[in-house]
Amino acid sequence: MTTMQLDPATLARYDKPGPRYTSYPTAIEFNDSFTATDYANRLRKLGPEQCISLYMHLPFCQERCDFCGCYVVATRKREIGARYLEYLEEEMKLVRSHLPARPSVIQYHWGGGTPTYFEPDQLRQLNETVRKYFAILPDAERAIEIDPRVTTHEHIDLLAELGFNRLSLGVQDFDPEVQKAIGRHQTEEQTRSLYEYCREKGFKSINIDLVYGLPAQTPESFSRTLASVLMLRPNRLALYSYAHVPWVRGNQKKIDTELLPSRDDKLEIFSRASRAFSTSGYQQIGMDHFALPDDELSRALDAGNLHRNFMGYTVHRTPNMIGLGLSAIGEVYGAYAQNVKKISQYYQALDAGELPIDKGYALSRDDRIRRHVITALMCNGHPIRQSRPHL
Numbered sequence: 001m002t003t004m005q006l007d008p009a010t011l012a013r014y015d016k017p018g019p020r021y022t023s024y025p026t027a028i029e030f031n032d033s034f035t036a037t038d039y040a041n042r043l044r045k046l047g048p049e050q051c052i053s054l055y056m057h058l059p060f061c062q063e064r065c066d067f068c069g070c071y072v073v074a075t076r077k078r079e080i081g082a083r084y085l086e087y088l089e090e091e092m093k094l095v096r097s098h099l100p101a102r103p104s105v106i107q108y109h110w111g112g113g114t115p116t117y118f119e120p121d122q123l124r125q126l127n128e129t130v131r132k133y134f135a136i137l138p139d140a141e142r143a144i145e146i147d148p149r150v151t152t153h154e155h156i157d158l159l160a161e162l163g164f165n166r167l168s169l170g171v172q173d174f175d176p177e178v179q180k181a182i183g184r185h186q187t188e189e190q191t192r193s194l195y196e197y198c199r200e201k202g203f204k205s206i207n208i209d210l211v212y213g214l215p216a217q218t219p220e221s222f223s224r225t226l227a228s229v230l231m232l233r234p235n236r237l238a239l240y241s242y243a244h245v246p247w248v249r250g251n252q253k254k255i256d257t258e259l260l261p262s263r264d265d266k267l268e269i270f271s272r273a274s275r276a277f278s279t280s281g282y283q284q285i286g287m288d289h290f291a292l293p294d295d296e297l298s299r300a301l302d303a304g305n306l307h308r309n310f311m312g313y314t315v316h317r318t319p320n321m322i323g324l325g326l327s328a329i330g331e332v333y334g335a336y337a338q339n340v341k342k343i344s345q346y347y348q349a350l351d352a353g354e355l356p357i358d359k360g361y362a363l364s365r366d367d368r369i370r371r372h373v374i375t376a377l378m379c380n381g382h383p384i385r386q387s388r389p390h391l
Contacts (some may be wrong), residue, residue: 011263011264011267012263015263017243017244017245018243020243021287021378022309022310022329023310023329023331023336023371024367024370024371024374024375025361025363025367025371027329027336027338029361030336030338030359030360030361031359031360031361032358032359034335034336034337034357034359034360034361034362035357035360036349036354036355036356036357038335038337038360038362039330039332039335039337039355039357039360040098040355042332042333042334042335042337043095043098043099043322043332044098044099044100045100045332045333046099046100046101046103046320046332046333047100047101048100048101048102048103048104050103050104050320051103051104051105051106051137051316051318052103052104052105052106052107052318052320052321052322053105053106053107053108053109053309053311053314053316053318053320053321053322054105054107054108054109054130054134054136054321054322054324055109055111055310055311055321055322055323055324055328055329055330056088056109056110056111056115056126056130056324056325056328057071057111057112057113057323057324057325057326057327057328057339058084058110058111058112058113058114058115058117058118058325059071059072059073059084059112059113059325059326059327059343060072060073060074060075060080060081060084060112060113060114060117060118061073061074061112061113061114061117061147062074062075062076062114062117062150063076063183064183064251065172065182065183065184065251066181066182066183066184066251066252066254066255067172067182067183067184067211067214067215067242067252067255068249068251068252069243069245069248069249069252070112070113071113071326071327071341072112072113073113073326073343078119081117081118081122082122084326084343085118085122085125085126087346087347087350088126088129088324088325089129090350091324091325091350091355091356092129092130092132092133092134092324093133094350094353094354094355095133095322095324095355096133096134098355102133102134102135103134103135103322104135104137105134105135105136105137105140106137106139106140106141106316106318107140107141107143107311107314107316107318107321108130108136108140108141108142108143109141109142109143109144109311110143110144110145111144111145111311112145113145114145114146114147114150115144115145115146116144116146116147116150116151116152116155117147117150120152120154120155120157120158123155123158123159123162124158124162127162136163141165141166141314141316142162142163142164142165142166143164143165143166143167143168143311144159144164144166144167144168145168145170146167146168146169146170146194147169147170148169148170148171148186148190148191148193148194148195149185149186149190151194153197156194156197156198156201156203157201160201160202160203164203165203165204165205166203166205166206166207167198167203167205167206167207168206168207168208168209168238169191169194169195169206169207169208169209169234170209171186171191171208171209171210171225171229172184172186172209172210172211172214173210173211173214173217173221173222173225174186174188174191174224174225174228174229175216175217175221175222175224175225177216177221178214178215178216178217178221180216181214181215181216181255181256181259182214182215182255183254188228191232192232195232195234204235205235205236205295206234206235206236207234207235207236207237207238208229208232208234208236208237208238209238209240210225210226210229210237210238210239210240210273211239211240211241211242212239212240212241212242212266212269212270212273213241213242213243213244213260213261213266213269214242214260214261215255215256215257215259215260215261216259217261217269218261218265218269219265219268219269219272222269222272222273223272223276226272226273226276226277227276230276230277230280233292235291235292235295236285236289236290236291236292236295236297237277237282237289237290237291238288238289238290238312239270239273239274239277239288239289239290240288241266241270241288244257244260274290277290281293283298283301285297285298285301285306285313286306286308286313286378286379287378289312289313296315297313297314297315299315300315301379301380304380305317305380306379306380307375307379308375308378308379309321309331310323310329310331313379319331320332320333323337323338323339324339325339326339326340326341326342326343326346327339327340327341334362334363334368335360335361335362335363336360336361336363337357337359337360338357338358338359338360339356339357339358340356340357340358341358345358
């Protein structure tokens with residue numbers, strides 16, 4: 001898949017904020033006419049023969065970065081996180097009560113926030129809790145997002161013991177001026193040291209997240225970050241575009257807009273990164289991911305059977321996904337369901353014995369056709385290369 005070349009008029013036309021393209025229709029189309037009852041009715045249809053994906057949102061961070069666009073709870077009060085874990089089990093218990101059987105999980109993902117915000121013992125207990133209600137298959141993809149600033153060797157030891165097989169390290173940008181502009185401090189040495197320890201512990205699939213379009217970022221400065229990252233030789237690289245939406249994410253009001261790169265510079269940053277990855281042997285996967293040729297994503301792309309869900313690109317075609325935790329999104333039997341985004345509302349719903357659904361969307365047949373074409377284009381570059389699902 002090659003980098004798209006844009007003429008100035010097209011670039012100007014589409015240089016505007018938009019929703020994250022993790023689904024069709026996108027999350028801004030979700031509405032409250034889809035209720036917890038609608039979601040529960042769909043959960044009851046899941047049979048034991050159907051493998052699912054399971055996403056767990058652990059929204060806590062010690063502090064919130066100024067550029068962050070995720071739903072997070074920034075606090076150093078550990079008791080708040082401990083209480084959240086208790087309620088997370090209540091949600092699991094409630095979801096399980098609507099399922100006809102204990103579901104088999106082929107794709108298992110902890111995201112955040114910062115999952116390694118929690119102590120290793122807490123994560124061990126969380127994993128045991130999950131296994132009470134869900135059957136994690138032996139060959140399941142088990143992925144977790146980790147922050148090199150707070151992740152210890154004890155965390156990595158535990159994750160290896162629990163069978164996690166895919167790690168995603170948040171880097172964004174190593175440049176000190178960029179980090180200062182986004183309220184984040186993370187040294188190259190922190191990342192390199194943790195990365196090397198992960199390799200020593202036998203992790204064979206490591207992804208590194210980068211963000212382009214950040215304040216104070218230039219094509220030249222980001223090229224230096226790329227050189228450092230490529231020396232590590234991660235299996236995958238994610239290159240996300242920074243969307244400046246302070247009217248949605250209040251923390252972004254701290255960003256000095258004078259420091260944001262121009263649209264031409266932003267495109268140049270992405271283009272240089274894409275060329276650097278290609279020169280280093282990485283293959284572009286869809287819109288924003290890159291992988292080494294022997295990675296399963298590259299092999300799936302070559303075979304024309306790459307897929308995508310709310311957790312990103314995947315080789316697993318699991319049409320049903322259960323999302324747990326604050327703001328988590330699930331997809332069950334042709335409908336999306338998103339949990340509430342305020343922690344007080346999350347607790348209130350569970351205290352009342354209700355699924356904490358805020359809104360959702362039931363896809364029509366027309367929606368499913370459009371989603372199939374768009375997803376196939378995003379994954380394999382051509383809609384007829386991907387087998388058509390039941391519509």
